[in-house]
Structures are given as C-alpha cells and as structure tokens.
Amino acid sequence: MRLSIKIGGHVLYEADGLVLGRLRSYAVVLKKLYWMGHGLSVVVGGGPPARWFIEAARKLGCPEAVCDELGIQVSRLNATLLVSLLGEAAYPAVPLSYAEAKPALSSERIVICGGFQPGQSTVAAAAVMAELMRADLLVVATDVDGVYTADPKKHPEAKKIPRLSYRDLEDLMARGEAEAGTFKLFDLVAVKILERARIPTVVVDGRDPAVLYKVIEGQDVGSRIEP
Amino acid sequence: MRLSIKIGGHVLYEADGLVLGRLRSYAVVLKKLYWMGHGLSVVVGGGPPARWFIEAARKLGCPEAVCDELGIQVSRLNATLLVSLLGEAAYPAVPLSYAEAKPALSSERIVICGGFQPGQSTVAAAAVMAELMRADLLVVATDVDGVYTADPKKHPEAKKIPRLSYRDLEDLMARGEAEAGTFKLFDLVAVKILERARIPTVVVDGRDPAVLYKVIEGQDVGSRIEP
Amino acid sequence: MRLSIKIGGHVLYEADGLVLGRLRSYAVVLKKLYWMGHGLSVVVGGGPPARWFIEAARKLGCPEAVCDELGIQVSRLNATLLVSLLGEAAYPAVPLSYAEAKPALSSERIVICGGFQPGQSTVAAAAVMAELMRADLLVVATDVDGVYTADPKKHPEAKKIPRLSYRDLEDLMARGEAEAGTFKLFDLVAVKILERARIPTVVVDGRDPAVLYKVIEGQDVGSRIEP
C-alpha cells in the first residue's frame, strides 16, 4: 500500500516539549510498515517551536511570507530528527522542493519532508506528495480522531462524521464555520488536489502512532473522506 | 511603487497563437515603468499551449501533478520570451522557486516568473511574490475588466463590482457560484495570502498592456479588492 | 545491451499534433526492453511545438541562444510526458545537465532527457550520454530509415547506405551537400564524440517504435555507422 502521511507538529509536542517517546514510536511503526513493503512518505509539521518563532517574527514586524518560511524551516528540523531515527529506512535528506522529492520517492525509502513553500499548508504539501507518489491514501495524523460537525474541544455535543466526500468537506468549510472542527485542517487547495487525484483521506488521532497499523489493515478509524 | 503583476496566459494568446504585438507592448510598458523607478515582478501564465500539453497528458493518463508541471513548464516558456524582450531591464533568468526569486528580486530588475509548483495557481504565486517584494499592489491582468457578479460572458446582465473587500470576494467564492465571473481567477490561498499581507489587488483587462499606466497613476480601472 | 536512443521530436508529432499512440508504444517498448535487463537512456527532441516557439522568438528578435533554450525547454516537455508514461521504469526527473544525468544513469532506470544547452544538437547530447553510460550503441530514431546518398524526400533516386564509417559520414557532410539526406541529422561534434568513444550508431525509422526490438536483436535495419 502506498501512503502519504501528514503528522501534525502539535502531535509530536506537548506542553513540556517534544514527546521523545512518541517520535520514537513513529520511527518504529514507520520502519515496520516499510519492511512489510509499504511505500511511505511523510510530511511533518512545525508544532510549538514553529509557532514560537513565528510569534517573534510577527512582533518584529516581519511579513507573513517570512513567518511561513520560519515555520517551514522548523518543520524541517522535526523532519531531520525523524530521518535520523529511521536510519537506513529513510531517504537520507529532507527534500526542499517537489523537484528534490521526486528522486527521493524513487529511492524506495521512506521520504520525510517538512513544508515546501510559503502560502502552502502542510496538508496541501502532503496532498501533492500523495499525487506524486500515486498514493492509495492520505493519512492526516492530528490530535482529534476525525472530522467533527463542530470543534469537539469547544462543542462537546459535536459528532464525528465517520465517512464523507470531498464535496461534503468543501461544504463544511464553505459554511464559514471557521470555528468548527478538524476540517480546519484542510485548505481548499488540498481538497481540490485530492479530489482531482481521486485519493481518499483518513483523519486519525496521531497521538498513538500505532493507529497507522489500523489504517493499513483497513480498520474503521477516524474519518474517511472519499473522492 | 512596487507591483506584482500576474499576466494570464490567455491574455498573450488568441486563436491563431501568440499575439506578438501584445507581448512586445508588455515589454515596452514594463521597461518604461521600470526606468521610471517602479519595482516590478511578473508571473506569466501558460495559456493555450499549456492547455494543449495538459490535454495530451490527461489523455495519456498522467496524474494531475504531472499536468500541473507541464503547465508550469509552458508558463516558463512564455516567461523566457518576455525576459528576452526586456533585455537589461529584466533579471536574466526565470526563477524556479521562491528561494531563487529572492536574490532575483534584490537585483532591482524586473523579475519574470512562470508558475512555481504543482497544486498552486499562478495567482497564488503572484500573491506570494507580492508578499516577498513587499508590493503595494497586486495587478491581475486578465481578459475581463474586473470582478463581476456573474460570468459576464454568459450573463450579459452581470455587473462589475468596482470595489470590494477580500472578505466579499471569499463570500462570492463560497457561495459556490463556481460558474460565476472572474473571481474564479482566485483561489482561496491567494486571497488569504493577500489579506494577511494587507496588499490590495486590482483586476484589469490586460489585453491592452497600457492599462498598467492607468493602474500606476491610480486611475479607476477594473475592480479593486481591499484588505 | 546498453543503448543511448535519440528520438526526434518530429517522430512524436504529425500534422494534427502529438501522436499519442506512438508515444504510448515507445513507453511500452522501452519498458519491455528495460525489464529484459537492457540499460537505456533517451534524448527526446522538441518537434513542432519547439519550432513554433522558436519562430515566435525569431519574429520577436530574440537571439539564437534564446531560441535554442526554448527548443530545449519544449524537448523537456516531451521528456516529461515520456517519464510519466514509463512509471517506475524511468528515473523520475528529467536531468538538466550532465552533472544531473550521472546519478540518474547510476539509478539503473531509464533516463529520459531533453536537450542540455544552447549550441548543441540533441544528437550531440545523445552522443555524450552514450559516452557517459558507456553505451554499446547509439540509436537515432528519425523519420527516414537510414542514411541516404541524398535527401530521399527530394531525390527519389537517392540510395540508402546500409553501412558506413564515421569518416564516410564526415566526408558526406563535408561535401557541403547541406541539402542532402539524413546525415543532416548529425553535427560534426556528435560524429567526433562517437568516433573517439568508438560507439557505433544505427539510424532507423522511429515512426514504428518496435524497430527498437530489431535493433536489439541485431537485425539489419536502417543504416549502421561504425567507428
């Protein structure tokens, strides 16, 4: 199976910093899946240290494109750590562009990326990677276990939507419910890319890396978005 | 004044191919503005030859990311022509990434780009360029003379909206009126980038390159979108 | 067997555009040869769309180096399509220089290139590739089935020369018979490179991609030029 995985930066961090054990578990799980023969690429987010640098940049009056760039650079720090933990299973460099990602993908190792360029979300990056690698599935590993009708942290009555279409997702997004749940994870570009490439997405709670096994086995976890 | 300009590929082409005179006029107008001291960067679209290659690719079953890439490569062909016509006034190479665009921008010449990467519209590219160069204005040169309430080619009763906010534009886009007029030009990413960077946009009929003079002089042309 | 193949751009196109079926056949034939264990690299020409852009550039007064560059960029568009059709059998990127071609060649996949730089014919590019990959043979796939004593399209009495030496070819070229047949395909640089590398060339009618099977089997097709 060919998976493009987006690991949210906030999944790797908690209040007191990088959750080393979780990063290690991701390395273990990814290596196992790799040796089982699955094709894998991962886009890692920036998480709190990215936010921290971006806030400093904003206070200093830097333009948003610079903030994006700082976020991208931090996401690559996280990616560098993951590459190192994966050892031989990983392509040894973090690709800085799609042009660099293509030979990496063809190396038949796990390709670990951070963000690619200003004005693009890491989900959109993972969507393009999915397309380039002709993935069977995009996995979005975040800190909620699926797409909800509203933000479950604020609205305890919000309901998880176990299965929806990209069109449904666009509708949810278009309803302007910017406050609402995890479809905030998506930007329209990502949705359009996945829809046109006809690649389904699964949104899962990535705080337990073992969820990737369940995804591979086709278990019903999180929410599944279909083209 | 610092301008990021997006010239739609279809503005440079008509049924029987590249409109040489129009491309030449763009070179003349841009050079004049440059020698007057304005800071300029241009993102050129792909136009009909891009569409032609993309259609062939689709028929061959290539993934959409490859189609995007072909479109980008063709837009760079158009950009190469424009660079050549601008002579000393232009930065001599077409930047292939934002990393390459930054030193180009600092050369204080006109920077001519095509698209940058799969999954990103050329308007979004021009928006990021606007942010990187700290532009005063994004000019979208297309084949309609502004943002309309509906597609003026189909709905003769559609009205031009001379002035609107990015929020208005988002609403128009969200109303799902995908059929409607020139706000189709925009994707949400571009709108978000411009909004956060607080850079206004002017949408003009670019079939007459001299419209750029009017824009610089602050005349009321096309539609103006404000942050 | 190790083959460097030059596919003329005009082989892939006919009056009404790209011959999709032929491009598909090339992909099928190349993949088959690849899985049989042959080492393959291909330089694709630009064909009619290249000519079209170059003519526009000439009318606009662009220098010839720019025209060459446009031709190279279009040849890379064709190469991008072929890469996409070859899937896993191809190195996933189109090398832009010999420096990039070398790691590509060592990936043990089919390497697909367009032209490399201004002032160099695509045959000369394929000759250098032949040398770099230590090819057993250069195959020139064009729209005539060999080297003729004169241009067979104009001189029906012209005779195919089934076997000649590079020195013979140089003589034909030096006789100034610029009007004459397919040795027009060669520039002196290409001939010198092949001669010094002692790599024979076969000139074949590439409109039927299956001709490559015959070449591999050592059948007598087209004309063979020996060091």
Next chain:
Amino acid sequence: MRLSIKIGGHVLYEADGLVLGRLRSYAVVLKKLYWMGHGLSVVVGGGPPARWFIEAARKLGCPEAVCDELGIQVSRLNATLLVSLLGEAAYPAVPLSYAEAKPALSSERIVICGGFQPGQSTVAAAAVMAELMRADLLVVATDVDGVYTADPKKHPEAKKIPRLSYRDLEDLMARGEAEAGTFKLFDLVAVKILERARIPTVVVDGRDPAVLYKVIEGQDVGSRIEP
C-alpha cells in the same frame, strides 16, 4: 572598513526567549554602518533553541553530525529573522555554503549567514567569511567583554587580556585550560585561518549592539588579537 561579525546565539537570547529589542538594535546598528559605507557580513549562532533541539537529538541517540546540522538549521532561523529586519540593506537569502556566500558578498549588501557545515564552529565560519570578503577585522560578539586569563564567571580574579597575539591565544588554548574563559570561543581552525590571513580579531560584549560603533571607531573595547 570591512567587518566579518560573529554574533553568538546566546547574545540574542535570555532566559525567557529571544530578546526582540536587542535583535532590533542589531538591525539598526548594522543598517547604519552599512549606509556609512562599511562592508559587512554576519554569522549568527544558534543559541538556546539550538541547544534545545540538540539535547532532544542526543536523547534520541542521533549521531553528533545530526546534532550539528540541527544547530546549523536553528542558526539559520535566527539569520532569517535578521535578514528580514535589515530589509534592503541585506542580501535577501541566507547562504548555505561558501559557494553561495561569494555571489552574496559581491552584491554589496550585508550578508547574513548561520553555520555552514557539521564539525565547524560558527567562529571558524566567520573566519572563513572574513577571508573571503578580505575583511579588515573579525568581531566576535559574545557575552563576555574580552579574552580573560580564566573564565570570569567562575574566577572573579581572572583578568582581561586587552591585547594578545594568535600565538598567545593558541598557547592559552593548548594549556588545556578548557575550563578557562572566552578563548573557549575559538577553535584552533579559526585561529589558524585568521593567523594565515593576517586578519585581527576583536572580542567584545555583544549584549549592547552599539559596541560595533566603538569597534569601527577604533576605540579600545574588549580584547584585540593580532596576527
């Protein structure tokens, strides 16, 4: 005057994070010196966030070369912030290698770098930059106001050495007084480079960026090391 300046990462940070005011002051001072006509390049260190990532990497068992790389990447984050604050006065990109630094230096703007490669201290990087730009002086801005006979933080009786030779410095370093003061800042490679290039160094307390004015005016600040 031509200055290569090394700003220690810890100069830009205090317990509660980046000292925004100090970074802003550096931008102001550097811009002023730039407009006065001085040639400037800066190597910024990583500081606490670098240490933080490196510690995480060590706990995860990453090799030291990876730790170095993380430190370099963080130093480039700091450099990116400084570039952004300097606006037009700065070369717009952070060079990633000496090859990239050379055209940057010739742009006649302030060049801001982070570290360059594993196994090289940022002082050594600033020393090579000094040599490449043919600097008159290397300025090491740190949190002690000069070279001391011992670590002044631990040995209040330690004395500042206002003037010494590179040979003296080497002796101090060779005496194995690894615990001792600010000559810890230097590695032998840096000393050798500066000595052979005959470029003097001034070690100053960089917590007040205005110290750079005093250095330029030739005032007696910190310690001066002569070839």
Next chain:
Amino acid sequence: MRLSIKIGGHVLYEADGLVLGRLRSYAVVLKKLYWMGHGLSVVVGGGPPARWFIEAARKLGCPEAVCDELGIQVSRLNATLLVSLLGEAAYPAVPLSYAEAKPALSSERIVICGGFQPGQSTVAAAAVMAELMRADLLVVATDVDGVYTADPKKHPEAKKIPRLSYRDLEDLMARGEAEAGTFKLFDLVAVKILERARIPTVVVDGRDPAVLYKVIEGQDVGSRIEP
C-alpha cells in the same frame, strides 16, 4: 563595447609552468577595460595541466567524456586564479553552466568561466557566451597572430589571412586540411553559432595581453572573421 574573450590555456603556460606575469597582465588589462566601461566575459582554457591529467586518464582507460571533464575542471582552476586577481571587477564565482552564467553576466562585472560540458570546445563555449551577452565581438587569444593558409609553425610560407568570412573559414576547415593552421582552433559548432548570431571574431596573439587594447581601439591586429 561588449567582448567575449577566449584565452587559450597554452597562452598562460610555458615550458616551466604558469606564466605568472602574463596572468597578472591579463588581470591589469581586463580591469582597465572594465573600468573604461566595456562589458567583458572570458572563457579560459586548461592548458598543459589539463593535458597532463587527460593523458593520465587515457592511460588509465577512462572514457573520453571523463577526459573532457578533467579538462574542464582544470580550466576552472585557471579561471579561479584569474577571478582572484581581478578582485572586485570580477563576478566572484566561476559559472558552471549557462544557467549560472546568465545572472553572472547581469551583475555587470567581468565573468570568468572555464569550459562548460563534455564534447564542447572552449571556443564554442565562448561563442555561446558571446551570444548570451550580445557581444559585439569574440576575441580568440591564442599563440598565433591570426588565421593562416596553413600551419605557420610547419609551413613558413603560410600566409596570414587578415580578413575572411565564416563561410571562408568553414571552407578552410572542410578542405580537410586538419593539419593546417589556426582554424583548427574552431570547431564547426562555434562557427555556426557565431554566424547565426552575426558576431565577428578576431583571432590574435594573446601572449601579449595588451593586444586587447588594440582590439578595442579597432586596430588591425590578427585576423578578423566576419559573418
């Protein structure tokens, strides 16, 4: 005036090695011309050390493309020396490709190159540079003072041809008089490039760098080849 200059490697060397004084004179002359406002680019050859490495490579059985590459690398060593002597007047890096040469040319400094790629003579490289920079003239500085009817070192009766056309040159070359004089300097590719770009060439004795002043002043030196 805009000049592309080819300095033969053997012009810089004599039996006992690099002629330091001559290299220094070239630096002086080029700087003077630069400060007078002339636009200059130089392609330097490899000379004896190139030949030395190439011979070793041949004895080791390396393919000719590797020999070419060694020659190119040595020519870049010579170019690096010249860049260093030119100081601020030179673009600080030796471009490795035409893509790198273009921004270098637009820096308005003297651009110093070695060879570019296997299978291309340094005269052809200088011809493409001439085209890219829209030179008024290509100067070939060699160790004979013009184009002769035969090799003047072997045939004392050979006559210098003070003025000829590219077509004449091609005829001389085509007459197969491979043994003959300095038109051996040219390959057909170079001639074709210069002819199509309508850039004349002057072949001069470069052992006295001051000859460049005479060329600039339009004096009758060496041989002049006209389109």
Next chain:
Amino acid sequence: MRLSIKIGGHVLYEADGLVLGRLRSYAVVLKKLYWMGHGLSVVVGGGPPARWFIEAARKLGCPEAVCDELGIQVSRLNATLLVSLLGEAAYPAVPLSYAEAKPALSSERIVICGGFQPGQSTVAAAAVMAELMRADLLVVATDVDGVYTADPKKHPEAKKIPRLSYRDLEDLMARGEAEAGTFKLFDLVAVKILERARIPTVVVDGRDPAVLYKVIEGQDVGSRIEP
C-alpha cells in the same frame, strides 16, 4: 564493515607524477571490498598538483581561502579519476558538500570525495563522512606507517605508537611539537569529531593499497587510535 578512508594526495603521486599503478590498485582493492559487502567512502587529497597551484596562487597574492579552494578542486580531479576507475561500484559523481554526500552514501555504492570547503583539512572531511555514514573505522592512508613519537623522516630514533587514545593524540599535538610526526596529519577538529562519534582511527602506510585488506581483517597494522 563500514569504512571511511582518507587517501593522502601524496600517496598517489611520486616525483614523476601520478603513480598510475597505485591508483589502479586502489580501484581493484576498493572494488573487491565493495563486492564483499563493505560500506566504503573515500576522501582523496590533492597531492603535488594541488601544491603546485597553491604556490602559484600565493605568488600571485591570492588569499588563503582561494588557495584552499584550488586545493579542493585539485583533490576533486583525483577523485574524478578514481570514480572513473571504479565503474559501477562507485557513486558516479563527486559530492561537493555534505548535503550532496548524504544521498550518495545512501546509494550503497562507494562514495569518492575530494575536500569540501576552505579551512577544513581532508582528514576532518573524512571524519565527518565517517560520522555521516556511521563508520566503524576511519582509515588514514598516508606515507608513514603510523603515529610516531616524532617525525620518523627526521628522527630515526622516533618510535611508532601502535595504540593510543584520542586524548593521547591531542596531548601530542598540544605539546606544540609541530615538527613532530604523523599526528601532524590530524587537526584538532578531526580529533574532536572522531572522539565524540566514538569512531576509532587506523593510520597506515597507504603506498600499498593492499593494506586495506589487513585493516578489514583486523590485523595489527599502523597505529590505532581509540576513543
């Protein structure tokens, strides 16, 4: 076993030039070890031709950073020759930076490098390569058969130290015995890198390439330096 090998430039040359037979033997030995399954990377020095160019540069007054660069470029010439002799066993390009070395290392071929950047010895470069490839051992192939208490060429009574620690080596170096033996080979940076990475070093007489077999078999040759 994973080996990082440093072959001193002077090992490959004798008075009358490159010792072709020795270079060929290195190719044979390395290929054998490679096919036996060992992981290998090699950093080659510049040797006499480097010294020759550097001396010319010094006489011309070039800064030391330029001299370093010339030395690096020459070391890459030697590396290019070795790559060519290794054929399929070698990664086909000489990496110019650690960023380029990482994908090369992951290609599972022998990686051949020259120096990387000014101010860094080739031993330090080989030490970083050792760390990047997680080598079991660094082999320094030089023209003395180990670390001596003093320079054995000058002090016939000097004794070989068959086994020492990095700390011992530092002490030897710190004793200022700059005149002394082969620990001159090391700079402190290299020692620190190897110490922190806990990679032992073996210093051997590299004039007989077969010594590498003995090293692999764990025979007692040269001197062994332990973390």
